[in-house]
Each structure stands twice: as structure tokens, then as C-alpha cells.
Amino acid sequence: MALSPRTRALAATTLALTAIAGCSSASGGSGGDGAKDGVVSIDFYYPDQVGTLSTLIDGYLKDFAKEHPEIKVKGVYSGDYDQTLAAVNTAIDARKAPALAIMDQSFMHDLVERKAVTAWNPFLTSDADRKWKDSFYPQFMSNSVGADGQVWGIPFARSTIVQYWNKDYFKKAGLDPEKPPAGWDELVADAKAVQSGAGAKWGLFIPTSTGTAYWLYQALVQQAGGDGAISDRAGTKVTVNSEQNVKALEFWASLGTQKIAPTTEVAWGTSTDDFLAGTTGILWTTSGRIGSIQEKAGFDWGVSALPAGAGKGAPTGGGSLMLFDAGVSKKQKEAAVTLAKFLTTPERAADVSIKSGYIATSEAAWNTEAMRAHLAKHPQAKAPHDAVADAIPEMATPDRDRVVYQTLAPALQSVLLKGADPRKALDKAQSDIDAVLKTHR
Known part of the structure; x- marks a missing residue:
């Protein structure tokens, strides 16, 4: 292998x-x-x-x-x-x-x-x-x-995934600084506003690193109305190519197409520092970063649950x-x-x-x-x-390295960073994951 x-x-x-x-x-x-x-x-x-x-x-x-x-x-x-x-x-x-x-x-x-x-x-x-x-x-x-x-x-x-936003940017862009984006349409509109109206280089960072892309993807699938848990309780059945899965990845990829987010890797390890430096107006990351942001932020900021769509919630971690x-x-x-x-x-x-x-x-x-x-x-x-009320289980499977890091993450990155077709990428990932998990059923 x-x-x-x-x-x-x-x-x-x-x-x-x-x-x-x-x-x-x-x-x-x-x-x-x-x-x-x-x-x-x-x-x-x-x-x-x-x-x-x-x-x-x-x-x-x-x-x-x-x-x-x-x-x-x-x-x-x-x-x-x-x-x-x-x-x-x-x-x-x-x-x-x-x-x-x-x-x-x-x-x-x-x-x-x-x-x-x-x-x-x-x-x-x-x-x-x-x-x-x-x-x-x-x-x-x-x-x-x-x-x-x-x-x-x-x-x-x-932990769970939450949304941080720069209130100073929101105020400068003419947005209500106490009102974070609550849905996908608002998220896109607010991200554009902080770029054009507040001078942020990027409107939104959703980390795409290999080790965490699947976690953020779970949240988007949940918001798209799918089963964000992706894996069953035994971990031997995984679904990554449903209509909602495809819709979630299409939306994520559209952020780069609209130039709201980079089409290069958004690194998990440095994304919080990028938010603190004012590089992005909105950041999705772990609630475990609150302590660091609380200590270091030189601007007014807020934190909320992630935006909702047909569904709401985010995976625990x-x-x-x-x-x-x-x-x-x-x-x-x-x-x-x-x-x-x-x-x-x-x-x-x-x-x-x-x-x-x-x-x-x-x-x-x-x-x-x-x-x-x-x-x-x-x-x-x-x-x-408050976000815990709608939290879903984190994706967990046997043979996790092959399923998550060697199969699902590269499929997501091929779409987000290289422009591959979301449906084809997820269909291929589904086939490969099924083959890996077949021996564990």
C-alpha cells in the first residue's frame, strides 16, 4: 500500500x-x-x-x-x-x-x-x-x-465547529456587528461585504487541510440536509456521494469560484492566526480556539453556531x-x-x-x-x-487513515483546490471507501 x-x-x-x-x-x-x-x-x-x-x-x-x-x-x-x-x-x-x-x-x-x-x-x-x-x-x-x-x-x-467573525469588519462594511451569518446566502453576502467594504483580503476561511477537511465537510453536509455523521455507529458503512453530500461540496467549492475564499489550501494550523491578523473576516474552526482568540484578538469579535440550511449542526470533536x-x-x-x-x-x-x-x-x-x-x-x-444541542457525531471508521486521509480528504481537495467535478470525485471516493470497509463488516 x-x-x-x-x-x-x-x-x-x-x-x-x-x-x-x-x-x-x-x-x-x-x-x-x-x-x-x-x-x-x-x-x-x-x-x-x-x-x-x-x-x-x-x-x-x-x-x-x-x-x-x-x-x-x-x-x-x-x-x-x-x-x-x-x-x-x-x-x-x-x-x-x-x-x-x-x-x-x-x-x-x-x-x-x-x-x-x-x-x-x-x-x-x-x-x-x-x-x-x-x-x-x-x-x-x-x-x-x-x-x-x-x-x-x-x-x-x-469541541465542535463554530463560526468566528470580526465585528470591526462587519461594522466597517455596514453590517450589523452583532448579527453573524445564519444561512448560506447570508454567509456569502457577508463575506463579500467584508472584502469590498472593510478591506479584508478574504471573506471566509474554511480549513481544507488533509487532517481536518472531512470534519468541516461533515458540517456542510448537515447544513445541506444530509446525514452529516456520514458513518454509521459501527463505522463500517459510510455515505459520501448522496445528493446532499454533492450539494455541500459544490457550495464549498463555489466559495473559491466567487473569490470569497482561497483556492489554495487553507491550513488548519495557521487559520486562527490568519483570523487574528485580519486576513479573513469569518473563520470556521474548533471551539477549542476561543481561549487563544480571547487572549490575542486586537479587535471586537464574536462566535456563533454555524449557519443553518435545510439542516443545522456540526460534528463534535x-x-x-x-x-x-x-x-x-x-x-x-x-x-x-x-x-x-x-x-x-x-x-x-x-x-x-x-x-x-x-x-x-x-x-x-x-x-x-x-x-x-x-x-x-x-x-x-x-x-x-448552545451549539452542542445540534451537534452530531464525528465521522469514525475502522482503517481511518485509508478512509479519511488517503481517500475522502484527497477527493475533497481535488475539488476545492484543483477544480475537479464534485460528483465524480465523491463517486470515486465512495467506491474506494466501500472497498476498504468491506473487510471490516
Whole structure:
């Protein structure tokens, strides 16, 4: 199989991160049940996709050590989500898996198929356990539950796609700065207005990078009236060439044709900086960027749910806490569950949201005193919370690299960046994806 640039990069990352797994001895290398002198030692891998999470987690782990001296946690910062997956896979191969890790929830099917993770169900037997599990928003739990009803992840740093707009540009262009575009027609009109009336180089950025194009595409499919989830719960049936799928891609491509958006790649990693620099008047990206924009914006800005069409909503994203098997004892898993409960209290969920921009994962977190004070000072933070009501599951399949990065993303980019025919590109992608998933049914 020919490797995509992304796959080659991940292979290189795996080699670079081998040292993480090799020197990690708390879970897999300690032998026995991971306990010594009454203290259970575990490894905990955590990524940082937005640049603020690692510092927060370091602080939480120090607090956990004070409250739970019977559990020794070795926290391992593991890069972004893809780097974390590479590090975890290396550790699994060495039978030194972390007891707990924050993983992109869309990795679930591959990890389950590999028998690398442990379901949470055996640790959710008491009323208190079930109440804890049920406290999380069902929109976030939807990606965590398999077709067999097994729970494979507990929401931690979760997100959705939202719309940011430059209120100063809107005001200068004669638009109502408090009224973001609520539909596709308004989106196009407002994007044109900030270009012609406010001097923005571009009206709208919707990132087209390989790693995230599918995520933005899901939102457009949902708005076009289709099934934005694209994949079924088992992940083995994917639909990318329905009439609504084609309509969504045609609309996305039309933004470049109308010169509202670039026909060159809009990079995920730099699009927020472009918005902050005033390069674009409107940006679609993760709610997890609120903290950064809040800190750095030199202009008045707003954030809202994405525009609606025949449908509304956007996919969820972000990371969930997963339990691992390879070299991890029952006592270590129990210790990992204790850590997970500690990390997901309403107070800490609120703190993660306030300081990073991720969406607090339960209603209890939104009702904390700290969150109420934050919303009073920064009302923009409420928009992602409101968007959760219409959130849909993120696309998740087995063999994710081939389905998403090597097939769907290139098909989308062939249309957006090279002018290919949307229907032909999606029909070809559908055929190729069906062939990949056939072996997993």
C-alpha cells in the first residue's frame, strides 16, 4: 500500500516517540499488578491540540497526587492527537501501554478492533458510577459508545465547529456587528461585504487541510440536509456521494469560484492566526480556539453556531479518556478510573473550558460559580455550549487513515483546490471507501 504524506509523517513520529514508550515503566514495565508498598503506579498520556491543555493537566496531576497518595501517576505529554496515537501504538507493541490516555474519539474503532482498549462498562456498576457516566452530554457520548453498547471513552476535552467573525469588519462594511451569518446566502453576502467594504483580503476561511477537511465537510453536509455523521455507529458503512453530500461540496467549492475564499489550501494550523491578523473576516474552526482568540484578538469579535440550511449542526470533536489493556493490570485500571473521575469533576471540566476554549462536558460544569462568572465577563463562551444541542457525531471508521486521509480528504481537495467535478470525485471516493470497509463488516 502506498503511504500518504500524512502516513509517512506519522511513521516518522512513531519512531521519534518510541522513547516515550521505551522509558515508560509505570504501567507495563513494573511487572505484577503495578503496585509496590501499597502504591499503584500508572502512566497517563495526554495530548495538547490547542496549546493550553498540557499546563492545566500538569496542575491537575499535582492536585491528584496530594488527594490520592496511594496512586502514583506518571504524566506523559504526547504531542497532538496523531502523535499520541503513534506513541500509544508503540507502547502497546511493547506491552507497556498507558493505563489511561486522552485520545481523539474518532480513533475508537481502530483501537477496539485491535483489542487495545478496555470498555468502561465493568467499572460502571454502582449507581454513582452510572450517574457519573450519564452526567456527560449525550452528544459527546455518542462517539464513545459502540454498536454493541460498550462505552469506550469518557468525554474530557471536547469541541465542535463554530463560526468566528470580526465585528470591526462587519461594522466597517455596514453590517450589523452583532448579527453573524445564519444561512448560506447570508454567509456569502457577508463575506463579500467584508472584502469590498472593510478591506479584508478574504471573506471566509474554511480549513481544507488533509487532517481536518472531512470534519468541516461533515458540517456542510448537515447544513445541506444530509446525514452529516456520514458513518454509521459501527463505522463500517459510510455515505459520501448522496445528493446532499454533492450539494455541500459544490457550495464549498463555489466559495473559491466567487473569490470569497482561497483556492489554495487553507491550513488548519495557521487559520486562527490568519483570523487574528485580519486576513479573513469569518473563520470556521474548533471551539477549542476561543481561549487563544480571547487572549490575542486586537479587535471586537464574536462566535456563533454555524449557519443553518435545510439542516443545522456540526460534528463534535476533541478527546476522550480511554483505558488500555497491554501490560495494564486490573489494579492499574481501577486507579485509572479514579484519575478519570478526578479529572472530570464539574469544577475541573469548567476550568478546562474557561482556560482552553474546549466545551465543558456536562451541564453541572456550566452551572459552577466559576463558569457563571466567566460567562458574565466573556459572553462569547456561551455560543459553543448552545451549539452542542445540534451537534452530531464525528465521522469514525475502522482503517481511518485509508478512509479519511488517503481517500475522502484527497477527493475533497481535488475539488476545492484543483477544480475537479464534485460528483465524480465523491463517486470515486465512495467506491474506494466501500472497498476498504468491506473487510471490516
